[in-house]
Amino acid sequence: MKRLVLIALLAAGLSVFAKSPKVGDISCAFENLHLFASFSMQEGFLTPDVLESLESTKPTTFTYEVEVTKKRIGWFDKTVLRKVVEKTVTYDNLTRQYDVITILDGEEKERFSLTSIDEVAAVLGGVERVDMGSVVDLMPGEKAYYIRVRVTLLKNFVLWIIPSDEDTGWKEKELKTP
Amino acid sequence: MEGKRAKDAIKDRKRLWVKIGVPAFLLVSAIGIIYFFIRSNEGHPFKNPLIVLAVFDIFLLVTLLYLLLRQLVKGYLQWRRVKEGARIRTRLLTAFVLLGLIPSTLLLISAVMMIESAVDRWFMLPVHTINEAGQRLVDSSLDLLRAQSARKAQAVSKQLASVPEDLQASFVSHLADDGDMDAVWFFDSDGNTIFEWPREAVKIDSFKRKKCFSSEGLKGYIVLGNPSYVLSGSRVGPSRAVVAGYLLPEKLLAEARFIAENQKLYLQAKAERKFFKISMISSFLALTLAVIFAAVWIGMKLTREISKPLQLLLEGTEEVSRGNLDLTIPYEAKDEIGTVVSSFNRMVDDLKESKREIVKSNEELREASEAAERRRNYIETLVESLNVGIISIGREGELLTANNKAREFLGLTKKDLPAKIVTLPVWQAIKDNIRDLSRHPEERREISLSQRDETKVLMASLVPIADPEGGVSRSILILEDVTDLSRTQRIAAWQEVARRLAHEIKNPLTPIRLSAQRIRKKAREGAGDLQEVILEGTTTIEKEVESMMLMVNEFSRFARLPEVRMKSGSLGELVLNSAAPYQNAYPKVKFSFDMPADFPMVMFDQEQLERVIKNLFENSIEAMKMAGEIMVSLSLREKWAAISIRDTGPGIPSDIRDKMFLPYFSTKKKGMGLGMAIVVRILEEHGGRIEVDGDYSGGAGITIFLPR
Secondary structure (H helix, E strand, O other): HHHHHHHHHHHHHHHOOOOOOEEEOOOOOEEEOEEEEEEEOOOOOOOHOOOOOOOOOEEEEEEEEEEEEOOOOOOOEEEEEEEEEEEEEEEOOOOEEEEEEEEEEOEEEEEEOOOHHHHHHHHHOOOEEEEEEOOOOOOOOOEEEEEEEEEEEEEEOOOOOOEEEEEEOOOOEEEEEO | HHHHHHHHHHHHHHHHHHHHHHHHHHHHHHHHHHHHHHHHHHHOOHHHHHHHHHHHHHHHHHHHHHHHHHHHHHHHHHHHHHHOHHHHHHHHHHHHHHHHHHHHHHHHHHHHHHHHHHHHHOOHHHHHHHHHHHHHHHHHHHHHHHHHHHHHHHHHHHHHOOOOOHHHHHHHHHHHHHHHHHHEEEEEEEOEEEEEEOOOOOOOOOHHHHHHHHHOOEEEEEEEEOOOOEEEEEEOOOOEEEEEEEOOOOHHHHHHHHHHHHHHHHHHHHHHHHHHHHHHHHHHHHHOOOOOHHHHHHHHHHHHHHHHHHHHHHHHHHHHHHHOOOOOOOOOOOHHHHHHHHHHHHHHHHHHHHHHHHHHHHHHHHHHHHHHHHHHHHHHHHHHHHHOOEEEOEEEEEEEEEEEHHHHOOOOOHHHHHOOOOHHHHHHHHHHHHHHHHHOOOOOEEEEEEEEOEEEEEEEEEEEEOOOOEEEEEEEEEEEEHHHHHHHHHHHHHHHHHHHHHHHHHHHHHHHHHHHHHHHHHHHHOOOOHHHHHHHHHHHHOOOOOOOOHHHHHHHHHOOOOOOOOOOHHHHHHHHHHHHHHHHOOOOEEEEEEEEEEEOOEOOOHHHHHHHHEEEEEEEEOOOOOOEEEEEEEEEEEEEEEEEEEOOOOOHHHHOOOOOOOOOOOOOOOOOHHHHHHHHHHHHHHOOOEOOOOOOOOEEEEEEEEEE
């Protein structure tokens, strides 16, 4: 009995942590008093589960959350800018095309079809130049803000019953405001 | 008791709030969690039931854990406090929980393992391969069209490249008219359509247009619609592109669609097998938790039902052991526990009744004890103030208590008792004197005590006190100061003796004086019958002197009775020895004896008792006028050895029966009347007595009683 429980816990732990995808580099650019953020996923984010989900002909959505957060001492940090990009891929096994819909903060931005999984991987593997908004209100100075990114890939369950998102966890980077 | 009930009522109210509040909180939390998850998973409607199930599972699990933990903590605390019924309740609950938990858990594990292996088996290689083969068939059919469209697009692109820009649209139109393509689109890099045929058959979106300008071009895109096309596009020069479209054959498309739809179902099922497993396992888990929950709940209820009366019984027992009998266990049931409880209640009622009776008895006993104490004090005071000495003597003859008078006799104070008295020589003398009295309790004995040049005459009598077992545990020695009485009696006795002596001596003296006077007168007168008168007078004087001698002898004998010397002997032999002289002397007197050979030996003084028997024989012989029968018999009567002597004489008149044993009483012409008095005294010395045999009517009957 003990062994079974241990195996179940180990399996659950492994499934959560062993092959968890990671966010790679985050880069920021200030143009016309706007902050543009780009980031990519580390290699291997297309896990077998993700691949299977992509090939399942059911919509698979990657949710990219990008936040600019102000540090506060002795209290919770404050999110000052936030964007959510959702990329939903639906595979059509008749046409062998992947229909991709990109949504920014709930608004559809683009829709297109891809013919190979490599193209899909390229599309899902990062976000280019997402406009975080105006930085006019941000205080200039070093180490006052940081940008953080989290990508949620799949919905999952831990120990069969506990709903759990399969995500990258927050990846943070110091933001030097101009 | 009332305070405890009030506290219990408050506790019950609190428990009710906890019972209602905690599940309500859990329910609201569960609904909230479900709502949150559903809201946050709107894009995944399939998973919503899973989340509902998951939350339901968690809700059940948390509730179950809460229940178990609560019971565990409660049971542990009660166990530690050794609260009534806690141990049996914990054991029962543990048993019920394990009964539900173990099989359900085993079933769940088996189900999980079975689901895991069974669902995976559905997607094993053969099934996958068949589906893949079908998909490949569709793909290969469509790939031909893709390749054809790609080739055509490249060919058109090459042809157009050689045509001047202003003629390219016409050229494309010409190609469309030739029927080499089912559809064609010609557009520039700015997204402006230059030519399309047929018009608005399919919209070429910006992505496809961009793709056409890429190095690899647009290859084999299928656009499903009515009709459906396979599109391939290629760049024409730096700023233009052409897309060639071929219609998908309806039949092929239908077949491909059919295969693809099935493949889609398979792919979807395969991708969602994890969730399918989760849904099944979740369902099983929910079922298992519900079963365990039901088992725990039923177990708790049963445990409460079983342990509640036991707890009440234990509390009741505790209360009863503390002495509280004003309680009734409020539990009614027709089962065995109900019978036990009602028996307990009856028992408590009986105890209460018994206690009331005991209290009443105790009260009566206390009153009786107080009365006895008062009586004892009164008796003690009485005994202390009595004019007789009272000494209690133990089994071994030791002195226990002595009253005031007794202490006075012995010359002691209260503090001297009992230690000093045992060392007193006088006590030893008393003990020696009263030793025989213990065997003859009805006797009294005079004891002379000389204290400080004063001699006291005490009349001692010993009263044995029987203990409950029938033995004699102690005796009461009663000492009566008869010094004055003895002196008075002695004076009276001497006066009586003097009076008797005077009387008895005076009687013969008169005839003696008369005879002497007559002789003197005759001698003075010189009478002729002087000799005759002398003879007659001297005879009279001699006779009266003899009578006086006889009287003196009798007094002497009465006075000279020696002290009895007791010795064990046979009464039969004594009777035969006593009768022997009379049998020879009086042939007309017949002696008959009824004496058992095994008659026990008795303590007596041989010489004195022989005198008694001979006295009685002589009386009988004289009464029968030397002819008749004397019957002697020996018998045992209770603690007495009895010698019965009966004759065939005239018997004893009833009017003299009371007086015949008194001194100086006689029916004979001769004698002082001391014979029977001597007999009585000798028998008293033996601790015995003499009685007239009232039942015998054939003559005189006398029975002598001697202690056995």
